[in-house]
Amino acid sequence: ETGVTQTPRHLVMGMTNKKSLKCEQHLGHNAMYWYKQSAKKPLELMFVYSLEERVENNSVPSRFSPECPNSSHLFLHLHTLQPEDSALYLCASSQDQVRAVNEQFFGPGTRLTVL
Amino acid sequence: DQQVKQNSPSLSVQEGRISILNCDYTNSMFDYFLWYKKYPAEGPTFLISISSIKDKNEDGRFTVFLNKSAKHLSLHIVPSQPGDSAVYFCAASVRSGNTPLVFGKGTRLSVIA
Numbered sequence: 305e306t307g308v309t310q311t312p313r314h315l316v317m318g319m320t321n322k323k324s325l326k327c328e329q330h331l332g333h334n335a336m337y338w339y340k341q342s343a344k345k346p347l348e349l350m351f352v353y354s355l356e357e358r359v360e361n362n363s364v365p366s367r368f369s370p371e372c373p374n375s376s377h378l379f380l381h382l383h384t385l386q387p388e389d390s391a392l393y394l395c396a397s398s399q400d401q402v403r404a405v406n407e408q409f410f411g412p413g414t415r416l417t418v419l
Numbered sequence: 420d421q422q423v424k425q426n427s428p429s430l431s432v433q434e435g436r437i438s439i440l441n442c443d444y445t446n447s448m449f450d451y452f453l454w455y456k457k458y459p460a461e462g463p464t465f466l467i468s469i470s471s472i473k474d475k476n477e478d479g480r481f482t483v484f485l486n487k488s489a490k491h492l493s494l495h496i497v498p499s500q501p502g503d504s505a506v507y508f509c510a511a512s513v514r515s516g517n518t519p520l521v522f523g524k525g526t527r528l529s530v531i532a
Contacts, residue, residue: 308462310462313460337519344428344524345524346421346423346508346521346522346523346524346525347463347508347510347522349519349520352519360519394462394463395462396462407453407465407468408465408520409462409464409465410455410462410463410464411462412460412461412462413460413461413462
């Protein structure tokens with residue numbers, strides 16, 4: 305595997321379910337990101353991890369819980385979501401956060417539908 | 420309040436002609452700008468960037484122009500090819516402030532053969 309991978313690619317869940325999204329990067333990067341892309345809205349940054357420590361949390365509801373066990377893996381744990389949370393969730397990585405603006409590499413995303 | 424605006428949700432261009440995608444920003448502190456391209460079922464991929472110390476950056480068929488006084492940048496694709504059909508996102512950041520990228524809503528480009 306190369307680049308940034310995300311699983312699952314599609315997920316349908318009920319509002320009472322608990323599920324997790326997984327992201328893995330094979331680029332040796334130190335920073336990882338979760339973004340949310342809703343229809344007709346800009347990409348919204350949710351979380352930033354640098355060297356496995358959370359450095360940014362853009363006021364995301366607690367029903368979204370990130371986890372970064374090491375610099376290659378990032379999870380987004382989902383619990384009691386709402387239908388309006390249905391969106392494309394994108395993971396990205398960069399060499400490090402200081403140079404994050406140079407280039408972020410994105411995964412293909414997980415299309416989440418909350419019923 | 421959106422700091423990065425792409426006011427055209429879609430654009431159709433004939434193959435071989437020029438595609439011009441526009442982006443406006445409101446934060447005068449932004450000093451680094453990027454364009455990303457996204458195909459369906461794939462994540463965005465980096466295309467080209469420009470620093471605020473320049474007003475033009477060219478890479479093959481892609482050129483980005485920056486007008487700081489107007490807080491406006493544009494991406495030119497010449498000549499346009501059917502494979503360029505995708506959603507293009509403009510992004511901006513304050514490089515020295517180590518701030519995350521701020522993205523626009525994207526413009527869907529369709530290049531018609």
